[in-house]
Amino acid sequence: MAHTLLTEILTLLALAVAAVVLFQRLHLPAVFGYLSIGVIAGPFGLAWIQNHDIGVLLGEIGVVFLLFTIGLEFSIPKFIKMRHALLGLGGTQVLIGTGSGMLIALWLGINWQASLIIGGALALSSTAIVMKQLTEQLELQAAHGRIAVGILLFQDLAAVPFLVMIPIFATGSENLATPLLLAGLKGIIAFVVMLALGRWLLRPLFHEVAQARSIELFTLTVLLVALSAAWITNELGLSLALGAFITGMMLGETEYRHQIESTIQPFRDVLLGLFFITVGMQLNTAAVLNDWLWVLLLVLGVMIGKGCVIVVLSKLAKYNWNTSLRAGIALGQGGEFGLALLALAVLTGLINNEDLQPVLASIIISMGIAPLLIRHSEALIGKFNKTAKNADTQYDYQKIADNTRELNHHVIICGYGHTGRHIAKFLKDESITFAALDTDPVTVRNGWAAGEKVFFGNAEEPGLLEAIGLQHAAAIVISFENTKIATAIVKSVRTKGFKLPIIVRAHDQHSLDILFDAGATEVVPEDLETSLALATQLLLNLNVPMDDVLRKMRQIQIDQYRSLNIQPSNKPND
Helix, strand or coil: CHHHHHHHHHHHHHHHHHHHHHHHHCCCCHHHHHHHHHHHHCCCCCCCCCCCHHHHHHHHHHHHHHHHHHHHHCCHHHHHHCHHHHHHHHHHHHHHHHHHHHHHHHHCCCCHHHHHHHHHHHHCCCHHHHHHHHHHCCCCCCHHHHHHHHHHHHHHHHHHHHHHHHHHHHCCCCCCHHHHHHHHHHHHHHHHHHHHHHHHHHHHHHHHHHHCCCHHHHHHHHHHHHHHHHHHHHHCCCCHHHHHHHHHHHHCCCCCHHHHHHHHHHHHHHHHHHHHHHHHHCCCHHHHHHCHHHHHHHHHHHHHHHHHHHHHHHHHCCCCHHHHHHHHHHHCCCCHHHHHHHHHHHHCCCCCHHHHHHHHHHHHHHHHHHHHHHHCHHHHHHHHCCCCCCHHHHHHHHHHHHHCCCCCCCEEEECCCHHHHHHHHHHHHCCCCEEEEECCHHHHHHHHHCCCCEEECCCCCCCHHHHCCHHHCCEEEECCCCHHHHHHHHHHHHHCCCCCCEEEEECCHHHHHHHHHHCCCEEEEHHHHHHHHHHHHHHHHCCCCHHHHHHHHHHHHHHHHHHCCCCCCCCCCC
């Protein structure tokens, strides 16, 4: 038995590694790879994996960690800022989607409790896919990105009461009002208790743990807190995920939020992968093929129906057609929380596996198609509307141009992370003006709060560099490590005929030829400069004279740059 279980675990890990590598090469989400493994290797496929009880348990813990990290990201200020998209668009979309899916399930003869859960599952979109794709395309702060984020946030919150309802529905009790009211009361008590714990216990606890400066202790504490919170709500008769979400929300208000998130992420990603594999194992391909027409109709309903609802709601909210259509395309798919709801419903016996198959297949198929549609949404819309322009994007460009109109002979910094901010400090010390672009809204907001001219935007986008004053700039610095985007920016500037210096940061020496061929003036390989800085500090601490150290470093720099066909600056290091 043990050897059989170990064999299945090894098979699972080997398939997971192969699938993730393959789907990353295809630029598709890893989640679809995990689902594919479950379908192919599960009991309805090649039957390589049969015993998945442990996988189900670990998958449930993965969902717990997912809710925990979503709680970390949720804050009252964020709620207030996004209240229109979150409550108005998100709330209406979930109600319409749940109602539509429920009516279809009732029409097919499924009881109302199971129909409600199926409707809720179909109403939810994939936070993992949409956020990842919009982040890669630098569109999170575009108008359609803001709509998508607001609706996704509400959907994530809406999943919590559904998770609470499923165990109650599964009891089969005729009188559901009392259990639901009791669950709501327990939820309020759990929220108040955890709010108090978060204020008076969790912050001091993490403060003491952080003082120990032990990554191992910090990791153990995060796991203990997340799983303990899930256990508490589970003991109250609520879902595991509810306690994790509330605790994450409490810790999200502390200064340890980012460290907690980075600590929990590897566990979350691996365990969620197992969860998606167990979901894929429930898909009976033979049954799906027999019901292919229903599957096709459900896929069209999820993608086109849900997309059209979001388009209409966005238009009613007075967004233009281009923004509304792109938001509809972005959210027109099923999601991981829908899969979680269905998996829990099957586990508790609320929904039988036969009724589940067409719904499960439609969600999985729509999730597989979604990244391609999101990636090419602008081109797809352009084919039907050649004059479609994003008015919000134009307004942002004009706003940037208005705020940089007085700048002349300034430096444009592409990327305002740690490196970009250090460059900005040096420029300020020399009284040189600058303007910066970054794709992280928090970085942009912090820059504005500090009185800097930092704007949200991807410098690769046509017209954005001109809006920030390219024609009057003295130089451009590209401070991030993405060689592909940096090369595109350099080529764009050179193609337009601008001769100003372009200094680019490279992660390693392999990117040098590409950037120089594109037209970069100078490329600074990060690995070389870091090693020189470390060597300098080492020699100084070994009492080697300062002049000898600087002379040695200068010679190494000249020799290394000469071998790379780079002309180092003539300015002395001292």
